[in-house]
Amino acid sequence: MNDDSTRSGRAPEAVRDALRELPQLTPTRAVAARLDALLDDAATVDQQPPRARSVARYALAASVALAVWVVWPKLGSQIGPVTEPVAAIETPTEADTSGDAGPSIDALMARSAYLESVLDTVPQRGRVQRVGTASTITALEDRVALIDAQLSGSGTKVDETGRTALWRERVGLMSTLVSLHAQPATVVSL
Amino acid sequence: MSGFAGLNFDTAIVSRAQRGDRRALDLVCRQLASPVYTLCYRLCQSQATAEDLTQETFVEVLRHLPEFRGEASLATWVRTIAVSRCMMFFRSAWQRRATALDEAHEPASDATEQLGLARDLGDALGRLNESQRVVVWLYDVEGYTHREIAALTGKTESYSKSSLSRARAELRRWLDTAVAAPAHTATLDTRCIA
Numbered sequence: 001m002n003d004d005s006t007r008s009g010r011a012p013e014a015v016r017d018a019l020r021e022l023p024q025l026t027p028t029r030a031v032a033a034r035l036d037a038l039l040d041d042a043a044t045v046d047q048q049p050p051r052a053r054s055v056a057r058y059a060l061a062a063s064v065a066l067a068v069w070v071v072w073p074k075l076g077s078q079i080g081p082v083t084e085p086v087a088a089i090e091t092p093t094e095a096d097t098s099g100d101a102g103p104s105i106d107a108l109m110a111r112s113a114y115l116e117s118v119l120d121t122v123p124q125r126g127r128v129q130r131v132g133t134a135s136t137i138t139a140l141e142d143r144v145a146l147i148d149a150q151l152s153g154s155g156t157k158v159d160e161t162g163r164t165a166l167w168r169e170r171v172g173l174m175s176t177l178v179s180l181h182a183q184p185a186t187v188v189s190l
Numbered sequence: 191m192s193g194f195a196g197l198n199f200d201t202a203i204v205s206r207a208q209r210g211d212r213r214a215l216d217l218v219c220r221q222l223a224s225p226v227y228t229l230c231y232r233l234c235q236s237q238a239t240a241e242d243l244t245q246e247t248f249v250e251v252l253r254h255l256p257e258f259r260g261e262a263s264l265a266t267w268v269r270t271i272a273v274s275r276c277m278m279f280f281r282s283a284w285q286r287r288a289t290a291l292d293e294a295h296e297p298a299s300d301a302t303e304q305l306g307l308a309r310d311l312g313d314a315l316g317r318l319n320e321s322q323r324v325v326v327w328l329y330d331v332e333g334y335t336h337r338e339i340a341a342l343t344g345k346t347e348s349y350s351k352s353s354l355s356r357a358r359a360e361l362r363r364w365l366d367t368a369v370a371a372p373a374h375t376a377t378l379d380t381r382c383i384a
Contacts, residue, residue, distance in 0.1 A: 015361045016330040018311050024193045027227040034245045042252040043212035
């Protein structure tokens with residue numbers, strides 16, 4: 001085994017070290033979407049019966065709709081940074097689990113991008129929706145668009161705290177959108 | 191270094207994941223996704239197959255997580271499952287037929303592999319035959335012993351050793367050729383000195 005080095009300029013250790021230095025590959029979007037679906041199933045099956053799960057999703061959708069309804073008028077008169085955190089939605093992040101003050105903007109942006117990718121992959125089965133669900137989704141998408149406009153700098157300048165709050169809210173909205181798009185399959189299963 | 195090395199999860203988080211806590215499951219699985227996918231891709235050299243094997247691995251992980259006793263680290267336990275899924279894939283009749291139909295390996299689409307030594311070595315790894323690739327990756331990167339590899343592959347320890355020797359020789363030969371080629375010379379030289 002060791003005499004291999006006599007046939008080449010590289011020692012076996014050089015090849016081994018080079019192999020070890022190969023970068024980690026980023027899982028594709030397909031992997032991320034499949035993993036997300038697996039995690040949803042694994043988590044909810046163990047924690048709640050199916051009917052409770054459906055009720056919880058409806059409750060979440062209702063709370064989001066209420067939050068949007070309450071926050072919307074404020075935004076109409078006060079275009080500027082949203083400094084208060086969105087209480088209706090909590091998105092699981094590493095920072096949440098470790099008990100830190102909150103995720104960084106980078107973490108929120110990454111989570112938001114990930115949810116975008118999930119949304120691109122998952123929603124096909126949810127094209128036919130109830131009117132109430134559809135209107136909630138529209139309201140959420142409009143709110144995301146408004147946040148994007150604020151984050152992109154149109155209108156009033158947003159400070160760091162405001163940007164963090166906006167990104168946190170965006171992640172929450174995206175997470176809810178993913179849940180809502182998955183909702184019709186749950187309704188059928190009732 | 192193996193992506194599984196250094197992945198240590200807090201026992202409280204593992205316990206919560208075992209009870210089905212969504213946040214804990216999310217944290218654990220997201221951190222393991224990249225090492226699992228990388229391992230599957232390095233061994234099978236196909237993006238689509240690596241995606242399937244990664245999914246199968248996590249199906250097994252989530253199914254058996256409540257039975258995890260913590261005798262090894264969680265990362266090691268998951269790696270064992272991933273390697274097992276890969277070995278099952280290699281043994282399947284479907285895989286043998288597919289490989290016979292399409293011998294050309296599929297380069298990684300990851301942006302980090304587009305330049306320099308990583309691309310050359312990734313390509314070289316893909317040109318090895320299946321058993322050589324499995325042996326060199328499991329031995330040199332994942333730290334498996336020849337005895338463990340022999341048990342996984344159903345071959346002898348001697349076969350594992352000779353496969354490793356041939357794989358390293360092939361990789362060195364291809365890398366030396368790559369160094370001689372003008373495209374990646376600078377990067378390769380830098381990385382080799384380092």
